[in-house]
Amino acid sequence: MDENNYEYLKKSLDYLGFGTHLNQVLHEAIRKQDISFSIGFNQRYIPSEFKSDPNRGVDQMHFELRFNRSKTGDAYFLNAMEAKLTRYNATEPIQKRFELDSRNRISALQAYKLLCGQSFRKDIFVLDLNDLQENKNKKVPVWHKLDLKVTNKDGEHPMKLFFPEYGFDLEKTFNRYPFADLQDSDKREAAIKALLFGNLISLKMVLDGKTVSVYLSADPEFKILNLYDEHMQPVKNEKIFPEIAIPQNSPLSFSAPVDKNQPELEPEVKIKR
16 A cells, blocks of 8 residues: 555645545555545534534535545545535525546535535636646636536536626625624624635625525625525515615516625545446
C-alpha cells in the first residue's frame, strides 16, 4: 500500500468535513487493492430553523465517497461524493453527485446546504485569461446554487454558478431590507458573513407595525434575500416593502428596492470488483 497516498486521502476526507472517523475503513479498503470502492455513511443535521433542538426534527444525509485506483499504479483517487438528503418534513430524498475537482471541492456541509436550497459564495480556481502564456489559474469568488426545480435522468439537480460579473452584491442587497436592531456594525457584518457561508439565519424585522423574527438566506440568482416567517412560510415582498406594493392582478413583481446609486457517522464499505 502506498502510505503517502493513504495520508493524502486522509487529509482529503478531513478537508471535506469528515474528520478522522473514516480513516480505519479507508485503510482496510485500500489494502484490498480493488479497482474501485466506495465508503458510505449517514449523518444527521439539525435544521437551522430549529435552533439546535433535535426534538423538533432532524435531516438525514447519506453520503457515498467514490474511490478509483490509478491505471498505472497503486494510488487511489477520491473522484466523487454522492449526497442524498431526506428532510425532516419530506418522504422523497433529494440527491446530487458532486465531482471532486481539485480546484473546486464541495464539502459535506456545503452539500447539505445546497440540497436544502441555500446558496453560498466559495472561491474557485479558473484559468487566468489575462495570462494565457503562463497557463495559470486565479482564485475567483463564485456563488453556488442548485436548481431544485429541475432534475436530469438520474434525478439530480444541476449546479448554477454566479461569477462576480453577474452583479450580485450581498452587502448592498442586505442593506435594502428593513431589519431592526442592526445599528451595531459588528452584528451586521456577522449576519452578512453568515449569509456568504450559505447559512439560514434569524433576524428581527418590522412587519405590519410589529417587530417579529424572520429567517433569511441569500439568493444570488435573483439578487435578493429569501425571507420566511417563524413557520418557514415565504414572506411576500409587498409585506416587506409596502411602499412598492402593486395590485394583485398585475403581471409585475418586485424583488427589493433598487439602489439607483448603484456529526453522527455510520461508516460502511462497499467494494466493486
